[in-house]
Every structure is written in C-alpha cells, then in structure tokens.
Amino acid sequence: MTLLRDEDLAAAFDHASRSYDALVAVNPGYHGQLRRSARRLGLPRGGAGLRVLDLGCGTGASTAALAAVLPGAEITAVDASAGMLERAAGKPWRSGVTFLRAPAERLAGAGVHGPFDAVFAAYLMRNVTDPDAVLSAVHDVLAPGGRLAVHEYTLSGRAAHRALWTGVCRGLVLPVATVLGDGDLYRHLWRSVVEFDTADRFAARVRAAGLRDVRVLPLPGWQTGVTHTVVARRPPTAAENAR
Numbered sequence: 001m002t003l004l005r006d007e008d009l010a011a012a013f014d015h016a017s018r019s020y021d022a023l024v025a026v027n028p029g030y031h032g033q034l035r036r037s038a039r040r041l042g043l044p045r046g047g048a049g050l051r052v053l054d055l056g057c058g059t060g061a062s063t064a065a066l067a068a069v070l071p072g073a074e075i076t077a078v079d080a081s082a083g084m085l086e087r088a089a090g091k092p093w094r095s096g097v098t099f100l101r102a103p104a105e106r107l108a109g110a111g112v113h114g115p116f117d118a119v120f121a122a123y124l125m126r127n128v129t130d131p132d133a134v135l136s137a138v139h140d141v142l143a144p145g146g147r148l149a150v151h152e153y154t155l156s157g158r159a160a161h162r163a164l165w166t167g168v169c170r171g172l173v174l175p176v177a178t179v180l181g182d183g184d185l186y187r188h189l190w191r192s193v194v195e196f197d198t199a200d201r202f203a204a205r206v207r208a209a210g211l212r213d214v215r216v217l218p219l220p221g222w223q224t225g226v227t228h229t230v231v232a233r234r235p236p237t238a239a240e241n242a243r
Contacts, residue, residue, distance in 0.1 A: 003188055003191060003192055003195070004184070004185065004188045005129050006103075006129055009080075009127060009185075009188070010080045010081045010082075012182070012184060012185040012188070013058075013080075013081035013083060013084050013185065014081050014082055014083030014084070015083065015181070015182060015185070016083075016177075016180075016182040016185050016186075017059060017081065017083035017084045017086070017087050018083075018087075019180050019182065020058065020059050020084065020087070021059050021061075021087070023173070023176065023177065023180075024061065026172070026176075028221060028222065029220075029221050029222075029223070030061070031061060031064070031065065033151070033219050033221075033223065033227065034061055034062055034064075034065035034122055034151060035065045035068055035069055036219065036229070037065070037120070037122065037149050037151035037219070037229040038062075038065045038066050038068075038069040038070070038120060038149065039069050040149050040217060040229045040231050041069075041118045041120065041147045041149045041231070042147060042231070043070060043073075043117065043118055043147065046070065046071060046072045047069070047070025047071065047072045047073030048072030048073070049072065049073075050070065050072070050073045050074070050117040050118065051073070051074050051076070051114075051115070051116045051117050052066055052070060052073045052074070052075050052076070052116060052117060052118045052119070052120065053075075053076050053078065053112070053114075053116045053118070053119045053120070053141060054066055054075055054076065054077040054078065054120050054122075055078055055104055055119055055120065055121040055124055055134075055138070056078070056079055056080075056104060056121055056122065056123065056124030056127075057077035057078060057079045057084075057085070057088055057099070058079060058081075058084045058088065058122075058123070059084050059087040059088050060077065060087065060088030060089075060091050060093075061122070062077075062120060062122035062123075062151070063075060063077045063088060063093075063097060064091075065120075065122075066120055067093070067094065067096075067097065071094075072096075073096065073117075074096050074098075075096060075097045075098070076097075076098050076100065076112060076116075077097060077098065077099050077100070078099075078100050078101070078102045078104070078107065078110070078112055079099075079101065079102075080101065080102065080103045080104065082101060085099055085100075085101050100112055104121075104124060104128055104134045104137065105128065105129075105130060105133045105134055105137060106137075107137050107141060112141070113141070114140065114141030114142060114143065115141065115142065115143035115144075115146065116141050116142055116143060116146060117143055117146050117147070118142075118146055118147040118148070118149070119138050119141065119142060119146070119147075119148050119149075120148075120149050120151070121134075121138070121148070121149070121150045121151070121152075122150075122151040122152070123151065123152060123153065124150075124152070125150055125152055125196075125202070126152060126153065126154075126192045126193060126196035126197075127189075127192055131197075131202075131205065132205065132208070132209065135205065135206060135209035135211070136209055138209070138211075139209050139210050139211060139234055142234040143234070144234060144235070144236035144237070145233060145234065145235070145236060146233070146234045147231065147232070147233055148206070148211060148230075148231065148232045148233070148234070149229055149230070149231050150202070150206070150229065150230040150231075151227070151229050152196075152202070152227065152228065152230065153165070153192075153193040153196070153226060153227050154193075154196065154197060154198060154199040154202050154227070154228050154230070155193065155194075155196075155198055155199065155225065155226060156198065156199060156225040156226075156228075157198040157199075157200065158225060160225070161225035161226050162194065164222070164225070164226060165190070165193055165194070165226050166190065166194070168222075169186070169189075169190040170190075173186055173189075173190070174186055174187060174190065193226075199216045199228040199230065200216060202216075202230060203215075203216050203230055206230060206232050207232075210234070210235075211232035211233060211234055211235075212232065212233055212234075212235045213231075213232060213233045214230065214231070214232040215230070215231050215232075216228050216229075216230050217229045217230075217231065
C-alpha cells in the first residue's frame with residue numbers, strides 16, 4: 001500500500017470523521033498530551049489578546065487543548081478535510097474560535113493570514129506531501145518571535161519504539177478501524193509514522209525552515225519515544241531588529 005496524499009487522504013479522513021473521536025478516545029492520555037504540548041508553546045498564561053493558528057485541527061481535539069490552555073486567545077482552526085472540519089465546528093465552542101477549510105501548504109489562498117503569535121500543529125506534518133513547504137508557510141504566518149509547537153508521532157530512532165508503535169497499531173487500532181470501514185486510512189497512519197522523520201531529523205528540518213531555539217521534548221506514558229513535542233521560535237529579521 002502506498003501512502004495516501006492530498007485529495008485521497010482528505011477523502012479518507014472525511015469518511016473516518018464519524019468514528020474518529022471514538023477511536024482516539026481509547027488512547028490513554030490522548031487529550032492530556034495535547035494540552036501538555038499546547039502549554040509547551042510557552043505563551044503568557046490565559047493567552048489574552050493572542051492570535052493562535054491550529055493547523056490540521058481534525059475533529060477539534062487540538063483546538064480544545066488550545067482553548068483549555070489559552071482561554072483568552074483568538075484561535076483559527078484549519079483543516080483540509082471537510083468531514084473532520086464539520087465535526088470540529090459542530091462542537092459547543094466558546095466564542096473566539098474560527099474554523100476554515102484549507103490545505104496546510106496554501107493558507108493564504110484560503111484567507112488564512114498572519115501574523116500569528118503561535119502555530120500549533122498536531123498529527124499533521126507526517127501526513128502532508130511536502131512538510132518543508134508547510135514549515136515555510138508556518139514561518140511566513142508567524143509574527144517575529146512567534147512560537148511553533150508540533151505535536152507528532154516522531155519515533156526516537158530506537159527499534160523498541162518502532163516495534164511498540166507497530167504492535168499497538170496491528171493489535172488494536174487496525175482491527176477496529178477495519179471493522180468500521182476505515183482500514184486503508186489507519187494503515188496509512190501506521191505507515192506514515194514508520195516512514196516519517198525521527199524526532200531529531202524532524203528538528204533539523206524545522207531549523208532548515210529558518211526557525212530557531214528548536215527543542216525536542218518527549219511525552220510521558222506509553223508514548224515515550226513514539227510521540228514528541230518539537231518547539232521552535234521565528235526569529236526577527238535584521239530589518240525587524242532595526243526598528
């Protein structure tokens with residue numbers, strides 16, 4: 001099986017949107033880990049007056065994490081899947097959240113304009129055709145000094161962590177997803193992790209996009225060595241420093 005990309009992947013997420021929340025709910029600590037990564041943005045407590053972009057919001061779990069950690073922030077949540085976005089937008093949100101459909105590589109064309117004080121991208125980067133283009137887009141919409149937090153299945157590089165991920169997928173996730181008719185999507189999601197960057201390699205990719213102060217932070221629990229938060233900051237340009 002080849003990895004799903006672009007329109008095919010968006011269509012697969014459209015189909016899976018009805019059961020997606022139920023499947024992720026069996027992952028211990030899923031929502032708590034997202035909130036931990038949101039806190040790792042290092043933004044002022046409460047986030048009052050800040051603009052935050054939730055890139056690849058899915059059914060809104062990452063949006064909920066941001067809203068919990070930064071209740072005063074203005075959040076723009078973006079996803080390429082109409083089905084996932086419909087689920088997210090249909091939840092009982094407080095004011096201050098705007099949902100838009102857009103591919104992560106083409107934000108401006110969908111009316112997503114910076115500057116943002118922070119960008120949060122959860123479970124997105126390994127699923128895009130060109131992660132470097134997405135990181136370039138992130139760089140462009142961040143304000144000088146703006147923060148990025150990528151919450152992602154990026155393996156440590158150790159064989160034991162790769163085996164753990166494969167065991168969880170084959171033993172639990174794939175059988176359930178197949179019964180629900182979403183086997184192709186979840187086989188893609190398993191392989192997308194195995195074939196994507198290790199955490200350190202992804203951090204190097206973030207640095208190459210012009211972001212600085214890049215750190216790789218592990219997450220606790222069974223996901224240690226499987227899921228990481230990669231945080232970074234957009235530095236000001238020389239012209240901006242001179243102002």
